[in-house]
Amino acid sequence: MKKKTFSRxxxxxxxxxxxxxxxxNTINEPESRESHDIWELRQELSREKQxxxxxxxxxxxxxxxxxxYDNASSASPEQALKDTxxxxxxxxxxxxxxxxxxxxxxxxxxxxxxxxxxxxGISPDLLIRFVNExxxxxxxxxxxxxxxxxxxxxxxxxxxxxxxxxxxVSTPPFAxxxxxxxxxxxxxxxxxxxxxxxxxxxxxxxxxxxxxEPSEKLTIEAFDEALPVDFLNASEGE
Amino acid sequence: xxxxxxGLILGITVGLMADIRxxxxxxxxxxxxxxxxxxxxxxxxxxxxxxTYDDKIFVSGFFFNIALAAGLAFLGVHLGVDLYLAAIFAFxxxxxxNIAIIxxxxxxxxxxKQKVRKTI
Numbered sequence: 001m002k003k004k005t006f007s008r009x010x011x012x013x014x015x016x017x018x019x020x021x022x023x024x025n026t027i028n029e030p031e032s033r034e035s036h037d038i039w040e041l042r043q044e045l046s047r048e049k050q051x052x053x054x055x056x057x058x059x060x061x062x063x064x065x066x067x068x069y070d071n072a073s074s075a076s077p078e079q080a081l082k083d084t085x086x087x088x089x090x091x092x093x094x095x096x097x098x099x100x101x102x103x104x105x106x107x108x109x110x111x112x113x114x115x116x117x118x119x120x121g122i123s124p125d126l127l128i129r130f131v132n133e134x135x136x137x138x139x140x141x142x143x144x145x146x147x148x149x150x151x152x153x154x155x156x157x158x159x160x161x162x163x164x165x166x167x168x169v170s171t172p173p174f175a176x177x178x179x180x181x182x183x184x185x186x187x188x189x190x191x192x193x194x195x196x197x198x199x200x201x202x203x204x205x206x207x208x209x210x211x212x213e214p215s216e217k218l219t220i221e222a223f224d225e226a227l228p229v230d231f232l233n234a235s236e237g238e
Numbered sequence: 239x240x241x242x243x244x245g246l247i248l249g250i251t252v253g254l255m256a257d258i259r260x261x262x263x264x265x266x267x268x269x270x271x272x273x274x275x276x277x278x279x280x281x282x283x284x285x286x287x288x289x290t291y292d293d294k295i296f297v298s299g300f301f302f303n304i305a306l307a308a309g310l311a312f313l314g315v316h317l318g319v320d321l322y323l324a325a326i327f328a329f330x331x332x333x334x335x336n337i338a339i340i341x342x343x344x345x346x347x348x349x350x351k352q353k354v355r356k357t358i
Contacts, residue, residue, distance in 0.1 A: 005286065008293060010245035012282070012300055016275045017246045019268060021253015026265045 054138075093150040093223045097141045099179040100186040101218030104193070105210040107173035112206035119206075121171050124162050126205060127155050130176075133198050137189050139181040141220055145174040148223040165225065172207055177220045186214045267308045270325055274303040277329040280336040287343045303329075 036044070065084060072080035089095050108119045131149065134140060142149040147164040154166070161168040180186035190211065193199075199209045260268060278300040285291040307325040314321025 004293065005291060006239065006241055008297060009242040009279075009282065012275065012279060012296075013242050013246040014249035014252075015300075016272065016279065017249020017251075018253040019249075019272045019275065021250045021256070022258050022260060023265065023268050023272060024254065025257060026259050026262065026268070 092227065093141065093148050094227070096219060096222050097179050098217055098219045099141075099181075100183045100214065100216050101141075101177060101179035101220070102186060102190055102193070102214050103212045103218060104176040104178070105173050105212070106176065106202070107208050107210060109203060109206050109208040117206055119171055121162050122169065122207060123205065124155050124157050126201060126207075127162065127164075127169070129201065130198060131155065133196060134178060134189065134193070137180065137185060137192070139185070140189070141179040143177045143220040145169045145176070146221060148221055150223045150227065152228065165223070177218055179218055179220055183214075183216065190214045266322060267311050270307040270311050270322055270329075271304045273326060273329045273333075274307040275300055277333050277336070278303050280333055280340065284336045284339050284343070287340060 068083070069077075069080050086095075090097070106122060112119070127144065131142065131144075134142065144155075144164045147153070147167055147169075149164070153164060155162070155164050157163075158166065158168075163169065178189065180189055190213075193209075193211050202209050278296070281299065282291065282296045285296070307322070307329070310325045311322035314323075
């Protein structure tokens, strides 16, 4: 009799153990399995390498500045500082820029005009998509309808009007100007824009994207407001 | 008794080694089933110590409790009420209760043994 009881207990305990084991396995699963194939790994590697080379070039640029400071420290420290300030102003978008660039006109599509549709403004989502698309290219200076894009530019809908830097964008047609760091980059951007699927997205909104031939000298305006800086204070003394 | 513990160890080993995984959405049911079976187990041990153990009650209780708990959890998911909490509560309370009784029974047994030894 007792033997039978214990055998029952054994079976039940075995089942409990089995369930606990399975539960433990299930709970501890999260580490996902490596399922990348060799090409995905290669792509990842090349992305990382690109990042690496970007970081290296940044380091070398900073090193250059450092050397400049060292050289200038005896001669004219102010000049070196002024140069740096000027560089920073350029990268922040606080100066007018002239360089190789492309002008793009966003206009109502001829089909929409032929059908007599009402011309509506561009949607902020589409504009943001466009900006994100061209931001694949590094070091661009962009202005949309005369508004320079800086780091804290907001493109959004305010009371039904699409605004850039809180200024309304005019109803199409309006111009987008892009300045690239070099002529080759400019050409690359031009080719990319011509082949981009983004133009189809504009067409859905009854808009046509006219990409003008790259020009060697295009000028875009400076960001004309004070940059809002919340947490940076000028240091005093020393 | 050692056979039972061996069974438990064997079960855990097989469960871990077999590398069986159930879909995460069913993990809740399994955890409740484990709780239900632990409840039955301790109930069985208590009954054994109180000399009221019955084979049929033990085995049927095991499967019935598991099915009931899983069913409650299933119903809860479909009704949008966390009914499995009811199962967890009931089993949890009973588990503590049973373990307390087992502890008391074992303690009385032990003290009686001591007494007997002293009188000898």
